[in-house]
Amino acid sequence: MTQRHTPQLKRLLIVKPSSLGDILHAFPLATVLKESLPQAHIDWIANSEFVPLVSRHPAIDRVLAFPRRDFGRGSFFGKMAALVAALRETPYDAVLDAQGLLRSALLSRMAKRSGASAPLLGFQSAREGAPLFYGCRVPIPETPDSPLHAVPRNLLFLPALGLSATLFPQKSSLCLRYTDEDHARVSEILREAGLLPGEPFIAIHPGARRDSKRWPSPYFSELIRSLSRGGAPRAVLVGDRSESSLLEEIAVRTGLRVPLLPGHIPLDLLPLALSRAILFIGNDSGPLHMAALSGTPTLSFFGSSDPRRTGPFGEATRNHVMREPLPCSPCGDFRKFCSHMTCQVSLTPGEAYRQALLLLDPAKPSGADPR
Numbered sequence: 001m002t003q004r005h006t007p008q009l010k011r012l013l014i015v016k017p018s019s020l021g022d023i024l025h026a027f028p029l030a031t032v033l034k035e036s037l038p039q040a041h042i043d044w045i046a047n048s049e050f051v052p053l054v055s056r057h058p059a060i061d062r063v064l065a066f067p068r069r070d071f072g073r074g075s076f077f078g079k080m081a082a083l084v085a086a087l088r089e090t091p092y093d094a095v096l097d098a099q100g101l102l103r104s105a106l107l108s109r110m111a112k113r114s115g116a117s118a119p120l121l122g123f124q125s126a127r128e129g130a131p132l133f134y135g136c137r138v139p140i141p142e143t144p145d146s147p148l149h150a151v152p153r154n155l156l157f158l159p160a161l162g163l164s165a166t167l168f169p170q171k172s173s174l175c176l177r178y179t180d181e182d183h184a185r186v187s188e189i190l191r192e193a194g195l196l197p198g199e200p201f202i203a204i205h206p207g208a209r210r211d212s213k214r215w216p217s218p219y220f221s222e223l224i225r226s227l228s229r230g231g232a233p234r235a236v237l238v239g240d241r242s243e244s245s246l247l248e249e250i251a252v253r254t255g256l257r258v259p260l261l262p263g264h265i266p267l268d269l270l271p272l273a274l275s276r277a278i279l280f281i282g283n284d285s286g287p288l289h290m291a292a293l294s295g296t297p298t299l300s301f302f303g304s305s306d307p308r309r310t311g312p313f314g315e316a317t318r319n320h321v322m323r324e325p326l327p328c329s330p331c332g333d334f335r336k337f338c339s340h341m342t343c344q345v346s347l348t349p350g351e352a353y354r355q356a357l358l359l360l361d362p363a364k365p366s367g368a369d370p371r
Helices: 020-036 048-055 075-089 102-110 150-154 180-192 217-229 241-254 267-274 286-293 349-360
Strands: 011-015 041-047 062-066 094-097 120-123 136-138 201-205 234-239 260-262 279-283 298-301 319-322
Touching (some): 011 020, 011 102, 020 286, 041 048, 075 102, 102 120, 180 267, 217 234, 217 241, 267 286, 298 349
Parallel strands (some): 041 062, 094 120
């Protein structure tokens, strides 16, 4: 049974180590916590590679690095010992496991708490036996036919803490901390990629962690050609260094000079770069959620995952999800790759082009594909 806790909340810990999209969807929780408790100190546990990004959130006072990538190396134990020592330094008045897995529950239990009344909260439906570690299990009011999006789901921690349950506004923003030097650095990176100062561009991210989340790469090439022939602003292909060959393959297939940004922009600066795009096009991945939360209109492709749970968060008129209503979609099996991948192949470049035009200028008719 869920209990409501109303202790003096002066120090809180959010445990959300990964992944990029999940972290972004938990940012509004930190924002509302700080607005409700402006004097509170909020810590966050994140995988080491996400620490620079999380550190830019104005509501987060300290980010503790979980050395996930060091697992199996000699450096893991030293870094893990440092994390545990930090968790034991100062007692927390509440610990929130927003990840809901065994490892996050164990990390949550390692944190020192201020007393017997200081709650360790997690979702009732968390996986891998994680709820066994929670003192307060937060129920999620959803059904298979009516799932709850990740952002309002994370905000369910608020009433469990005795705080206002008012949902975060649909017009949300990342509101990360950036300096003049950061803005200048992003401008220089875009200039080096071949963009003129202030030139409008469409950011396209064709990658994803799982193959089952990827729209076919030839479709991206076809879409870029259509946008170019239709007179749309230039497309810029973005991704991390591991996606360099994918970006090059798509660019070569277009027959155009497409600017590439494979890992040139540090992850913590990527939201700043994507906020300058006039449109983002991509798969269900972290950069999609960065763009949506930054206020950039988005066009995305969903197959194995459910956009009602993890789709771009924001105004529906500015975030269009392409998805084919198949009996097998969403399957939720991100590790699976069907031989046919109908849920992705059926989303045609022609329809993507029409939807892109509507997002670029809602007042104009979408027109025909100029192929």
